Amino acid sequence: MTKVMLKTMGAIAAVAVSMLLGANRIAMAQGAAPSAAAAPAPAMEEPGTRSFTLVSVEVDDAKIWLPSVIAVEQGDKVKLTLKNLVPGAVNQHGFTIPAYNITEVVxxxxxxxxxxxxxxxxxxxxxxxxxxAHIGGSLIVEPKK
Ligand SMILES: [Cu+2]
Structure with missing residues (x-):
């Protein structure tokens, strides 16, 4: 994996994040009523819960938690499903968000x-x-307006 590719992936992640935040604002502007065109919500999703799946993968020699950016709004309940997909003898990887006192072994x-x-x-x-050396990322919590 080249630096350029990593930068590109980062840019794609940033665009995806801004699209998600934008879509969120549109959904709120339209109110809670789902439109016919909207995709059905996942069955187990509670209202106000933001769910993400994060995977630990290995690319060349780099172990990376992906996606590298997740964004929510302040006050959101956040549900993270952590999956360790890194092959090899070591079958455990960690996941920590120190600011939120989260430390897990996966x-x-x-x-x-x-x-x-x-x-x-x-x-x-x-x-x-x-x-x-394992590459992490960032949780972005947008301030409540
Ligand atoms: Cu690790």
């Missing part, structure tokens, strides 16, 4: 679900606490 083949309320606005790094 074993390959045993996805872990965590929930928390994003009550603090800001940009908070997440990473693997077991391997400093």
């Amino acid at each position: 074993t390959r083949g045993e996805p872990k679900t965590i929930t928390f309320v994003a009550d603090k606005a800001g940009v908070f790094p997440f990473s693997c606490q077991l391997h400093p």
Whole structure:
């Protein structure tokens, strides 16, 4: 994986995040009533809960938590499903968001679900606490207006 490719992936992630935030605002502007064109919500989704699946993968020699940016709004309940898909002898990787006192160990083949309320606005790094070289990302919590 080249630096240019990583930068491109980062740019794509940033665009996806801005699209998500934009779509969120449109949905709120239209009110809670679902339109006929809207995709059905996932069956188990509670109102006000933002769900994400994060996967730990290996690309060349880099171990990466993806997506590298997740964005929510302050006050959202956040549900993260963590999956360790990294092959090899080491079957455990960590996931920590220190600002939110979250520290988990994720074993390959045993996805872990965590929930928390994003009550603090800001940009908070997440990473693997077991391997400093493991590439993490950022949780963006947009301030409540
Ligand atoms: Cu790791």
